[in-house]
Amino acid sequence: MKLAALLLALLAIAPASAQSRQRTETPTKTAMAAGLAEDTVEVKVNYSGARIVLFATAPTPEDATSGLAVALIGPGAPQDVIRSTPSGVQHFEFVSAPQVFAVGSEPQVAQSVSPEVMTEAGLNASAAALPRSDQLNSPDLEAWRTAFVNLKMEQGLYLFSDTTIERLDGGLRRARIILPPNAPPGEYRVRAVAFRDGQKVGESEKVLTLERGGLDRTLYDLSRQHGLVYAFLAILLGTAVGAVAAWMGRR
Protein backbone atom coordinates (compact mmCIF):
# COMPACT_ATOMS: atom_id res chain seq x y z
CA MET A 1 0.00 0.00 0.00
CA LYS A 2 1.19 3.38 -0.80
CA LEU A 3 0.40 5.31 2.30
CA ALA A 4 0.47 8.98 1.64
CA ALA A 5 1.10 10.76 4.85
CA LEU A 6 -0.41 14.19 4.86
CA LEU A 7 0.51 16.63 7.54
CA LEU A 8 -2.77 18.35 8.22
CA ALA A 9 -2.29 20.61 11.13
CA LEU A 10 0.21 21.66 13.63
CA LEU A 11 -1.33 21.35 17.03
CA ALA A 12 1.87 21.82 18.87
CA ILE A 13 1.31 23.32 22.19
CA ALA A 14 3.36 26.44 22.22
CA PRO A 15 6.48 25.95 24.28
CA ALA A 16 5.76 29.21 26.01
CA SER A 17 2.38 28.02 27.28
CA ALA A 18 3.88 24.71 28.36
CA GLN A 19 6.53 26.54 30.27
CA SER A 20 3.98 28.84 31.79
CA ARG A 21 1.79 26.02 33.03
CA GLN A 22 4.74 24.07 34.29
CA ARG A 23 6.02 27.05 36.18
CA THR A 24 2.75 27.28 38.00
CA GLU A 25 2.66 23.59 38.93
CA THR A 26 6.31 23.02 39.77
CA PRO A 27 7.91 26.39 40.37
CA THR A 28 11.16 24.91 41.57
CA LYS A 29 11.87 23.08 38.36
CA THR A 30 13.48 24.52 35.30
CA ALA A 31 10.95 24.75 32.53
CA MET A 32 11.63 22.65 29.50
CA ALA A 33 9.99 22.38 26.16
CA ALA A 34 9.75 19.39 23.89
CA GLY A 35 9.22 21.50 20.85
CA LEU A 36 8.27 19.87 17.59
CA ALA A 37 8.83 22.78 15.30
CA GLU A 38 7.13 22.38 11.97
CA ASP A 39 10.38 22.27 10.04
CA THR A 40 11.89 19.57 12.23
CA VAL A 41 9.32 16.85 11.62
CA GLU A 42 10.04 14.41 8.88
CA VAL A 43 7.58 11.80 7.66
CA LYS A 44 8.80 8.86 5.63
CA VAL A 45 6.49 6.39 4.01
CA ASN A 46 7.22 3.19 2.18
CA TYR A 47 5.17 0.46 0.52
CA SER A 48 5.17 -2.07 3.31
CA GLY A 49 4.01 0.31 5.96
CA ALA A 50 5.41 3.52 7.27
CA ARG A 51 8.21 4.71 9.46
CA ILE A 52 7.76 8.09 11.01
CA VAL A 53 10.92 9.95 11.82
CA LEU A 54 10.69 13.04 13.96
CA PHE A 55 13.18 15.40 15.43
CA ALA A 56 12.58 17.07 18.74
CA THR A 57 14.51 19.73 20.51
CA ALA A 58 15.75 18.59 23.87
CA PRO A 59 15.10 20.57 27.01
CA THR A 60 18.00 22.41 28.56
CA PRO A 61 19.74 22.29 30.90
CA GLU A 62 19.90 18.52 30.92
CA ASP A 63 20.59 16.23 33.80
CA ALA A 64 20.68 12.48 34.31
CA THR A 65 16.89 12.19 34.59
CA SER A 66 15.75 14.44 31.77
CA GLY A 67 14.60 12.92 28.55
CA LEU A 68 11.84 12.37 26.03
CA ALA A 69 9.06 9.92 25.35
CA VAL A 70 7.27 9.82 22.02
CA ALA A 71 4.08 8.11 20.93
CA LEU A 72 1.96 7.51 17.87
CA ILE A 73 -1.71 7.19 18.82
CA GLY A 74 -4.88 6.72 16.78
CA PRO A 75 -7.25 6.49 15.04
CA GLY A 76 -9.95 5.98 17.66
CA ALA A 77 -12.66 3.39 17.05
CA PRO A 78 -15.26 1.54 19.13
CA GLN A 79 -14.11 -1.98 20.01
CA ASP A 80 -15.55 -4.91 21.93
CA VAL A 81 -13.63 -7.36 24.07
CA ILE A 82 -15.31 -10.73 24.46
CA ARG A 83 -14.49 -13.10 27.29
CA SER A 84 -15.39 -16.77 27.10
CA THR A 85 -15.94 -18.42 30.45
CA PRO A 86 -17.35 -21.82 31.38
CA SER A 87 -20.58 -20.08 32.37
CA GLY A 88 -20.96 -18.13 29.13
CA VAL A 89 -19.73 -15.18 27.14
CA GLN A 90 -19.16 -11.67 28.53
CA HIS A 91 -18.86 -8.47 26.49
CA PHE A 92 -17.10 -5.26 27.39
CA GLU A 93 -17.50 -2.28 25.12
CA PHE A 94 -14.89 0.42 24.62
CA VAL A 95 -16.66 3.31 22.95
CA SER A 96 -13.34 4.64 21.71
CA ALA A 97 -9.87 3.16 21.78
CA PRO A 98 -6.82 3.86 19.62
CA GLN A 99 -6.34 1.22 16.95
CA VAL A 100 -2.59 1.90 17.04
CA PHE A 101 -0.53 2.83 20.07
CA ALA A 102 3.24 2.90 19.58
CA VAL A 103 5.25 4.43 22.39
CA GLY A 104 8.91 4.64 23.24
CA SER A 105 11.08 6.54 25.66
CA GLU A 106 14.69 7.12 26.55
CA PRO A 107 16.03 4.70 29.17
CA GLN A 108 16.33 7.34 31.89
CA VAL A 109 12.67 8.27 31.39
CA ALA A 110 11.53 4.68 31.61
CA GLN A 111 13.43 4.31 34.87
CA SER A 112 12.38 7.53 36.56
CA VAL A 113 8.76 8.11 35.50
CA SER A 114 5.96 6.35 37.35
CA PRO A 115 3.00 4.72 35.53
CA GLU A 116 0.70 7.38 37.02
CA VAL A 117 2.74 10.19 35.46
CA MET A 118 2.83 8.33 32.15
CA THR A 119 -0.96 8.04 32.28
CA GLU A 120 -1.23 11.75 33.02
CA ALA A 121 1.01 12.44 30.04
CA GLY A 122 -1.31 10.45 27.79
CA LEU A 123 1.26 7.72 27.18
CA ASN A 124 -0.50 4.83 28.89
CA ALA A 125 -2.10 2.55 26.31
CA SER A 126 -4.40 0.91 28.82
CA ALA A 127 -5.88 4.21 29.97
CA ALA A 128 -6.51 5.31 26.38
CA ALA A 129 -9.32 2.78 25.98
CA LEU A 130 -12.52 4.55 27.04
CA PRO A 131 -15.32 2.35 28.38
CA ARG A 132 -19.04 3.00 28.06
CA SER A 133 -20.23 5.50 30.65
CA ASP A 134 -22.14 2.87 32.67
CA GLN A 135 -19.02 0.67 32.79
CA LEU A 136 -16.70 3.42 34.00
CA ASN A 137 -16.86 2.20 37.58
CA SER A 138 -16.79 -1.49 36.78
CA PRO A 139 -14.51 -3.35 39.21
CA ASP A 140 -13.25 -5.37 36.24
CA LEU A 141 -12.31 -2.33 34.16
CA GLU A 142 -8.57 -2.78 34.64
CA ALA A 143 -8.75 -6.47 33.77
CA TRP A 144 -10.67 -5.69 30.57
CA ARG A 145 -8.21 -2.94 29.66
CA THR A 146 -5.25 -5.24 30.24
CA ALA A 147 -6.86 -7.92 28.08
CA PHE A 148 -7.55 -5.32 25.38
CA VAL A 149 -3.94 -4.11 25.32
CA ASN A 150 -2.64 -7.70 25.21
CA LEU A 151 -4.91 -8.52 22.27
CA LYS A 152 -3.77 -5.40 20.41
CA MET A 153 -0.15 -6.34 21.07
CA GLU A 154 -0.86 -9.77 19.57
CA GLN A 155 -2.17 -8.00 16.48
CA GLY A 156 1.05 -5.99 16.32
CA LEU A 157 -0.83 -2.70 16.63
CA TYR A 158 0.31 -1.79 20.14
CA LEU A 159 4.08 -1.48 20.27
CA PHE A 160 6.15 -0.67 23.30
CA SER A 161 9.67 -1.49 22.18
CA ASP A 162 9.93 -0.68 18.48
CA THR A 163 10.36 3.06 18.90
CA THR A 164 13.91 4.28 19.17
CA ILE A 165 15.07 7.69 20.32
CA GLU A 166 18.60 8.77 19.46
CA ARG A 167 20.48 11.58 21.11
CA LEU A 168 22.08 13.90 18.53
CA ASP A 169 24.37 16.88 18.93
CA GLY A 170 23.07 20.06 20.51
CA GLY A 171 20.36 18.40 22.55
CA LEU A 172 18.47 17.27 19.46
CA ARG A 173 16.62 13.95 19.61
CA ARG A 174 15.66 11.80 16.63
CA ALA A 175 12.82 9.36 17.15
CA ARG A 176 11.83 6.61 14.76
CA ILE A 177 8.32 5.32 15.25
CA ILE A 178 7.53 2.16 13.38
CA LEU A 179 4.01 2.31 12.03
CA PRO A 180 2.60 -1.24 11.95
CA PRO A 181 2.00 -2.44 8.38
CA ASN A 182 -1.62 -3.19 9.24
CA ALA A 183 -2.21 0.27 10.71
CA PRO A 184 -5.55 1.55 9.40
CA PRO A 185 -5.82 4.88 7.63
CA GLY A 186 -7.15 7.76 9.68
CA GLU A 187 -6.10 10.51 12.02
CA TYR A 188 -3.10 9.90 14.26
CA ARG A 189 -1.50 11.99 16.98
CA VAL A 190 2.26 12.14 17.33
CA ARG A 191 3.10 13.11 20.88
CA ALA A 192 6.42 14.07 22.39
CA VAL A 193 6.61 14.58 26.12
CA ALA A 194 9.60 15.86 28.09
CA PHE A 195 10.31 14.60 31.62
CA ARG A 196 12.68 15.60 34.38
CA ASP A 197 12.99 14.08 37.83
CA GLY A 198 10.10 11.80 37.02
CA GLN A 199 7.72 14.66 36.21
CA LYS A 200 6.29 15.91 32.95
CA VAL A 201 7.80 19.27 32.10
CA GLY A 202 6.62 19.86 28.57
CA GLU A 203 4.75 18.34 25.69
CA SER A 204 4.01 18.79 22.05
CA GLU A 205 1.65 17.12 19.64
CA LYS A 206 1.04 16.94 15.91
CA VAL A 207 -1.80 15.44 13.94
CA LEU A 208 -1.03 13.16 11.01
CA THR A 209 -3.59 11.85 8.60
CA LEU A 210 -2.75 8.61 6.87
CA GLU A 211 -4.64 8.06 3.66
CA ARG A 212 -4.84 5.29 1.14
CA GLY A 213 -3.30 5.90 -2.26
CA GLY A 214 -2.97 4.39 -5.72
CA LEU A 215 -4.48 0.98 -6.52
CA ASP A 216 -5.18 0.37 -2.85
CA ARG A 217 -7.48 3.36 -2.65
CA THR A 218 -9.10 2.68 -6.02
CA LEU A 219 -10.04 -0.89 -5.09
CA TYR A 220 -11.23 0.06 -1.63
CA ASP A 221 -13.41 2.87 -2.91
CA LEU A 222 -14.78 0.70 -5.71
CA SER A 223 -15.74 -2.08 -3.28
CA ARG A 224 -17.53 0.36 -1.02
CA GLN A 225 -19.19 2.66 -3.54
CA HIS A 226 -19.83 0.34 -6.49
CA GLY A 227 -20.18 -3.14 -5.03
CA LEU A 228 -21.88 -4.51 -8.14
CA VAL A 229 -19.05 -3.36 -10.43
CA TYR A 230 -16.51 -4.74 -7.96
CA ALA A 231 -18.33 -8.09 -7.90
CA PHE A 232 -18.25 -8.37 -11.70
CA LEU A 233 -14.57 -7.40 -11.62
CA ALA A 234 -13.90 -10.20 -9.12
CA ILE A 235 -15.69 -12.77 -11.31
CA LEU A 236 -13.91 -11.44 -14.40
CA LEU A 237 -10.56 -11.74 -12.64
CA GLY A 238 -11.26 -15.33 -11.57
CA THR A 239 -12.42 -16.27 -15.08
CA ALA A 240 -9.46 -14.57 -16.75
CA VAL A 241 -6.82 -16.12 -14.50
CA GLY A 242 -8.45 -19.55 -14.80
CA ALA A 243 -8.74 -19.23 -18.60
CA VAL A 244 -5.12 -18.10 -19.00
CA ALA A 245 -3.97 -21.00 -16.83
CA ALA A 246 -6.07 -23.43 -18.88
CA TRP A 247 -4.64 -22.02 -22.12
CA MET A 248 -1.09 -22.28 -20.80
CA GLY A 249 -1.79 -25.83 -19.72
CA ARG A 250 -2.80 -26.77 -23.26
CA ARG A 251 0.48 -25.40 -24.60
Next chain:
Amino acid sequence: MLIHLPIAQVAVDPLILVLIGMGVGFLSGLFGVGGGFLLTPLLIFYGIPAAVAVSTQANQVMATSIAGVSAHWRERAVDVRLGTLMLLGGIAGSTVGVGVFSLLKYFGVVDTAISILYIVFLGVIGGLMAWESVGALGGTGGDPGRRTRLRVWMRGLPIKRRFPRSGLYISIIPPLGVGFFVGLLAAVLGVGGGFILAPAMVYLLGVPTRVMVGTSLFQIIFLTAYVTFLQATFNGTVDLVLAFVLMVGGVIGARAGVAAGRKLKAAQLRLMLALLVLAMAGRLVYELYVAPKPEYRLEEKA
Protein backbone atom coordinates in the same frame (compact mmCIF):
# COMPACT_ATOMS: atom_id res chain seq x y z
CA MET B 1 8.68 -7.95 0.69
CA LEU B 2 5.24 -7.29 2.03
CA ILE B 3 2.18 -6.12 0.17
CA HIS B 4 -0.83 -4.40 1.66
CA LEU B 5 -4.27 -5.85 1.04
CA PRO B 6 -6.82 -3.10 0.39
CA ILE B 7 -9.90 -4.84 1.80
CA ALA B 8 -8.31 -7.10 4.45
CA GLN B 9 -6.22 -4.12 5.65
CA VAL B 10 -3.21 -6.23 6.52
CA ALA B 11 0.30 -6.54 5.11
CA VAL B 12 1.23 -10.00 3.88
CA ASP B 13 4.09 -11.84 2.23
CA PRO B 14 2.90 -12.69 -1.31
CA LEU B 15 5.27 -15.66 -1.54
CA ILE B 16 3.58 -17.36 1.40
CA LEU B 17 0.17 -16.72 -0.14
CA VAL B 18 1.31 -18.15 -3.48
CA LEU B 19 2.53 -21.28 -1.68
CA ILE B 20 -0.77 -21.62 0.19
CA GLY B 21 -2.63 -21.19 -3.12
CA MET B 22 -0.42 -23.81 -4.80
CA GLY B 23 -0.99 -26.37 -2.07
CA VAL B 24 -4.75 -25.96 -2.08
CA GLY B 25 -4.84 -25.77 -5.89
CA PHE B 26 -2.95 -29.06 -6.09
CA LEU B 27 -5.56 -30.79 -3.95
CA SER B 28 -8.32 -29.16 -6.00
CA GLY B 29 -6.92 -30.52 -9.26
CA LEU B 30 -6.22 -33.91 -7.74
CA PHE B 31 -9.52 -34.60 -6.03
CA GLY B 32 -12.03 -32.30 -7.70
CA VAL B 33 -12.75 -30.45 -4.46
CA GLY B 34 -12.76 -26.68 -4.32
CA GLY B 35 -10.40 -26.58 -1.38
CA GLY B 36 -12.26 -23.87 0.50
CA PHE B 37 -12.47 -26.07 3.59
CA LEU B 38 -8.65 -26.00 3.68
CA LEU B 39 -7.98 -22.53 2.31
CA THR B 40 -10.21 -20.59 4.70
CA PRO B 41 -8.58 -21.87 7.93
CA LEU B 42 -5.11 -21.46 6.40
CA LEU B 43 -5.81 -17.82 5.54
CA ILE B 44 -7.27 -17.13 8.98
CA PHE B 45 -4.23 -18.78 10.54
CA TYR B 46 -2.01 -16.47 8.48
CA GLY B 47 -3.81 -13.41 9.85
CA ILE B 48 -6.43 -12.59 7.23
CA PRO B 49 -9.71 -11.51 8.86
CA ALA B 50 -12.21 -14.39 8.80
CA ALA B 51 -14.86 -12.52 6.79
CA VAL B 52 -12.36 -11.64 4.06
CA ALA B 53 -10.86 -15.15 4.06
CA VAL B 54 -14.26 -16.83 3.61
CA SER B 55 -15.28 -14.49 0.77
CA THR B 56 -11.98 -14.32 -1.08
CA GLN B 57 -11.36 -18.06 -1.09
CA ALA B 58 -14.49 -18.46 -3.21
CA ASN B 59 -12.99 -16.17 -5.84
CA GLN B 60 -9.71 -18.08 -5.80
CA VAL B 61 -11.41 -21.49 -5.92
CA MET B 62 -13.37 -20.30 -8.94
CA ALA B 63 -10.14 -19.60 -10.89
CA THR B 64 -8.45 -22.86 -9.91
CA SER B 65 -11.61 -24.80 -10.77
CA ILE B 66 -11.68 -23.25 -14.26
CA ALA B 67 -8.01 -24.16 -14.72
CA GLY B 68 -8.61 -27.66 -13.34
CA VAL B 69 -11.79 -28.38 -15.28
CA SER B 70 -10.24 -27.48 -18.66
CA ALA B 71 -7.97 -30.52 -18.57
CA HIS B 72 -10.90 -32.79 -17.69
CA TRP B 73 -13.00 -31.13 -20.39
CA ARG B 74 -10.49 -32.01 -23.10
CA GLU B 75 -10.52 -35.58 -21.89
CA ARG B 76 -14.34 -35.57 -22.13
CA ALA B 77 -14.51 -36.28 -18.40
CA VAL B 78 -17.05 -33.57 -17.48
CA ASP B 79 -20.72 -34.52 -17.31
CA VAL B 80 -22.32 -31.13 -17.94
CA ARG B 81 -25.84 -32.53 -17.80
CA LEU B 82 -25.34 -34.14 -14.42
CA GLY B 83 -23.37 -31.14 -13.12
CA THR B 84 -26.11 -28.70 -14.11
CA LEU B 85 -28.77 -30.81 -12.39
CA MET B 86 -26.76 -30.92 -9.19
CA LEU B 87 -26.07 -27.21 -9.46
CA LEU B 88 -29.81 -26.48 -9.62
CA GLY B 89 -30.35 -28.65 -6.55
CA GLY B 90 -27.40 -26.94 -4.90
CA ILE B 91 -28.79 -23.44 -5.39
CA ALA B 92 -32.13 -24.50 -3.91
CA GLY B 93 -30.34 -26.25 -1.04
CA SER B 94 -28.16 -23.21 -0.34
CA THR B 95 -31.24 -21.01 -0.12
CA VAL B 96 -32.86 -23.35 2.42
CA GLY B 97 -29.51 -23.71 4.18
CA VAL B 98 -29.29 -19.97 4.78
CA GLY B 99 -32.66 -20.22 6.54
CA VAL B 100 -31.50 -23.18 8.64
CA PHE B 101 -28.37 -21.25 9.53
CA SER B 102 -30.48 -18.30 10.71
CA LEU B 103 -32.63 -20.66 12.78
CA LEU B 104 -29.59 -22.24 14.46
CA LYS B 105 -28.25 -18.76 15.09
CA TYR B 106 -31.57 -17.70 16.61
CA PHE B 107 -31.43 -20.58 19.09
CA GLY B 108 -27.77 -19.80 19.86
CA VAL B 109 -26.47 -23.22 18.87
CA VAL B 110 -24.92 -22.38 15.54
CA ASP B 111 -21.24 -22.83 16.50
CA THR B 112 -21.75 -26.14 18.27
CA ALA B 113 -24.13 -27.43 15.59
CA ILE B 114 -21.70 -26.57 12.79
CA SER B 115 -18.75 -28.19 14.53
CA ILE B 116 -20.66 -31.37 15.31
CA LEU B 117 -22.14 -31.52 11.79
CA TYR B 118 -18.66 -31.12 10.32
CA ILE B 119 -17.21 -33.86 12.48
CA VAL B 120 -20.07 -36.27 11.79
CA PHE B 121 -20.05 -35.74 8.04
CA LEU B 122 -16.31 -35.66 7.60
CA GLY B 123 -15.88 -38.66 9.87
CA VAL B 124 -18.61 -40.78 8.22
CA ILE B 125 -17.69 -39.87 4.64
CA GLY B 126 -13.95 -40.19 5.23
CA GLY B 127 -14.32 -43.45 7.15
CA LEU B 128 -16.55 -45.09 4.54
CA MET B 129 -14.33 -43.95 1.69
CA ALA B 130 -11.19 -45.16 3.38
CA TRP B 131 -12.79 -48.55 4.16
CA GLU B 132 -14.03 -49.01 0.61
CA SER B 133 -10.82 -47.75 -1.02
CA VAL B 134 -8.58 -50.03 0.97
CA GLY B 135 -10.80 -52.95 -0.02
CA ALA B 136 -10.75 -51.84 -3.67
CA LEU B 137 -6.97 -51.52 -3.68
CA GLY B 138 -6.81 -55.20 -2.83
CA GLY B 139 -8.83 -55.93 -5.98
CA THR B 140 -8.84 -54.08 -9.29
CA GLY B 141 -8.30 -50.62 -7.83
CA GLY B 142 -11.15 -49.29 -9.97
CA ASP B 143 -14.50 -47.71 -9.09
CA PRO B 144 -16.73 -49.10 -6.34
CA GLY B 145 -19.32 -51.71 -7.30
CA ARG B 146 -22.40 -50.30 -8.97
CA ARG B 147 -24.92 -52.65 -7.34
CA THR B 148 -25.36 -51.36 -3.85
CA ARG B 149 -28.73 -51.66 -2.08
CA LEU B 150 -29.23 -47.90 -2.18
CA ARG B 151 -28.57 -47.69 -5.87
CA VAL B 152 -30.94 -50.57 -6.60
CA TRP B 153 -33.62 -48.63 -4.71
CA MET B 154 -32.78 -45.46 -6.65
CA ARG B 155 -33.21 -47.31 -9.94
CA GLY B 156 -36.90 -47.57 -9.13
CA LEU B 157 -37.36 -43.79 -9.02
CA PRO B 158 -39.23 -42.02 -11.86
CA ILE B 159 -38.15 -39.34 -14.41
CA LYS B 160 -35.15 -41.25 -15.70
CA ARG B 161 -32.64 -39.64 -18.02
CA ARG B 162 -29.45 -40.78 -19.68
CA PHE B 163 -26.12 -39.30 -18.64
CA PRO B 164 -23.89 -40.70 -21.37
CA ARG B 165 -20.68 -39.10 -20.15
CA SER B 166 -21.06 -40.90 -16.81
CA GLY B 167 -22.56 -44.01 -18.37
CA LEU B 168 -25.65 -43.69 -16.17
CA TYR B 169 -29.37 -44.08 -16.79
CA ILE B 170 -30.92 -42.83 -13.57
CA SER B 171 -33.75 -40.71 -12.25
CA ILE B 172 -33.03 -36.97 -12.02
CA ILE B 173 -34.28 -37.01 -8.42
CA PRO B 174 -31.05 -38.38 -6.83
CA PRO B 175 -28.72 -35.83 -8.54
CA LEU B 176 -31.11 -33.03 -7.61
CA GLY B 177 -31.36 -34.42 -4.08
CA VAL B 178 -27.59 -34.80 -3.72
CA GLY B 179 -27.11 -31.24 -5.03
CA PHE B 180 -29.78 -29.94 -2.66
CA PHE B 181 -28.30 -31.72 0.36
CA VAL B 182 -24.78 -30.58 -0.46
CA GLY B 183 -26.00 -27.02 -1.06
CA LEU B 184 -27.83 -27.07 2.26
CA LEU B 185 -24.76 -28.31 4.12
CA ALA B 186 -22.54 -25.91 2.20
CA ALA B 187 -24.66 -22.96 3.31
CA VAL B 188 -24.83 -24.12 6.91
CA LEU B 189 -21.14 -25.03 7.10
CA GLY B 190 -19.96 -22.07 5.01
CA VAL B 191 -17.95 -24.08 2.47
CA GLY B 192 -18.24 -24.93 -1.22
CA GLY B 193 -19.27 -28.50 -0.51
CA GLY B 194 -16.96 -30.21 -2.99
CA PHE B 195 -15.55 -32.51 -0.34
CA ILE B 196 -19.07 -33.81 0.33
CA LEU B 197 -20.21 -33.74 -3.29
CA ALA B 198 -17.26 -35.70 -4.67
CA PRO B 199 -17.76 -38.86 -2.58
CA ALA B 200 -21.57 -38.55 -2.84
CA MET B 201 -21.29 -38.67 -6.64
CA VAL B 202 -19.17 -41.80 -6.54
CA TYR B 203 -20.98 -43.74 -3.83
CA LEU B 204 -24.58 -42.59 -4.19
CA LEU B 205 -24.92 -41.87 -7.90
CA GLY B 206 -22.31 -44.31 -9.19
CA VAL B 207 -20.41 -41.68 -11.21
CA PRO B 208 -16.98 -43.02 -12.28
CA THR B 209 -14.15 -41.40 -10.32
CA ARG B 210 -12.61 -40.13 -13.58
CA VAL B 211 -15.78 -38.18 -14.46
CA MET B 212 -16.51 -37.23 -10.85
CA VAL B 213 -13.48 -34.93 -10.53
CA GLY B 214 -14.24 -32.88 -13.66
CA THR B 215 -18.00 -32.71 -12.99
CA SER B 216 -17.47 -31.65 -9.40
CA LEU B 217 -15.10 -28.88 -10.51
CA PHE B 218 -17.61 -27.82 -13.17
CA GLN B 219 -20.29 -27.32 -10.55
CA ILE B 220 -17.90 -25.58 -8.15
CA ILE B 221 -17.12 -22.90 -10.78
CA PHE B 222 -20.71 -21.67 -10.80
CA LEU B 223 -21.29 -22.07 -7.09
CA THR B 224 -18.16 -20.05 -6.19
CA ALA B 225 -18.99 -17.40 -8.80
CA TYR B 226 -22.42 -17.06 -7.15
CA VAL B 227 -20.84 -16.77 -3.66
CA THR B 228 -18.22 -14.28 -4.90
CA PHE B 229 -20.92 -12.14 -6.44
CA LEU B 230 -23.04 -12.10 -3.27
CA GLN B 231 -20.11 -11.47 -0.92
CA ALA B 232 -18.63 -8.68 -3.05
CA THR B 233 -21.96 -6.96 -3.63
CA PHE B 234 -23.51 -7.16 -0.18
CA ASN B 235 -20.60 -7.54 2.23
CA GLY B 236 -17.67 -5.94 0.38
CA THR B 237 -15.35 -8.59 1.78
CA VAL B 238 -13.73 -9.93 -1.40
CA ASP B 239 -10.11 -8.75 -1.58
CA LEU B 240 -9.04 -8.70 -5.22
CA VAL B 241 -5.33 -8.37 -4.46
CA LEU B 242 -5.45 -11.33 -2.09
CA ALA B 243 -7.54 -13.31 -4.58
CA PHE B 244 -5.12 -12.60 -7.42
CA VAL B 245 -2.04 -13.68 -5.45
CA LEU B 246 -3.81 -16.87 -4.34
CA MET B 247 -5.01 -17.53 -7.89
CA VAL B 248 -1.47 -17.38 -9.28
CA GLY B 249 -0.41 -20.15 -6.91
CA GLY B 250 -3.73 -21.95 -7.17
CA VAL B 251 -3.79 -22.40 -10.94
CA ILE B 252 -0.21 -23.70 -10.96
CA GLY B 253 -1.08 -26.14 -8.19
CA ALA B 254 -4.31 -27.20 -9.91
CA ARG B 255 -2.48 -28.14 -13.11
CA ALA B 256 0.04 -30.14 -11.12
CA GLY B 257 -2.81 -31.82 -9.22
CA VAL B 258 -4.56 -32.89 -12.42
CA ALA B 259 -1.28 -34.30 -13.77
CA ALA B 260 -0.65 -36.17 -10.51
CA GLY B 261 -4.21 -37.54 -10.52
CA ARG B 262 -3.67 -39.19 -13.92
CA LYS B 263 -0.87 -41.29 -12.48
CA LEU B 264 -3.00 -42.70 -9.67
CA LYS B 265 -5.55 -45.49 -9.62
CA ALA B 266 -9.14 -44.45 -8.85
CA ALA B 267 -9.06 -46.27 -5.51
CA GLN B 268 -5.76 -44.61 -4.58
CA LEU B 269 -7.31 -41.24 -5.35
CA ARG B 270 -10.32 -42.02 -3.18
CA LEU B 271 -8.16 -43.28 -0.35
CA MET B 272 -6.09 -40.08 -0.39
CA LEU B 273 -9.23 -37.95 -0.40
CA ALA B 274 -10.59 -40.06 2.46
CA LEU B 275 -7.42 -39.49 4.49
CA LEU B 276 -7.64 -35.75 3.81
CA VAL B 277 -11.28 -35.68 4.93
CA LEU B 278 -10.45 -37.70 8.06
CA ALA B 279 -7.55 -35.37 8.84
CA MET B 280 -9.93 -32.41 8.69
CA ALA B 281 -12.35 -34.22 11.01
CA GLY B 282 -9.49 -34.94 13.41
CA ARG B 283 -8.43 -31.32 13.39
CA LEU B 284 -11.99 -30.24 14.24
CA VAL B 285 -12.24 -32.74 17.07
CA TYR B 286 -8.94 -31.40 18.39
CA GLU B 287 -10.10 -27.79 18.14
CA LEU B 288 -13.48 -28.50 19.71
CA TYR B 289 -12.45 -30.75 22.60
CA VAL B 290 -8.67 -30.61 23.11
CA ALA B 291 -7.10 -27.32 22.04
CA PRO B 292 -7.01 -24.58 24.69
CA LYS B 293 -9.23 -21.67 23.78
CA PRO B 294 -8.20 -18.04 24.34
CA GLU B 295 -10.11 -16.47 27.21
CA TYR B 296 -10.39 -13.06 25.54
CA ARG B 297 -10.91 -12.05 21.95
CA LEU B 298 -11.36 -8.75 20.18
CA GLU B 299 -14.28 -7.75 18.04
CA GLU B 300 -13.82 -4.53 16.13
CA LYS B 301 -17.03 -2.75 15.33
CA ALA B 302 -17.75 -1.49 11.84
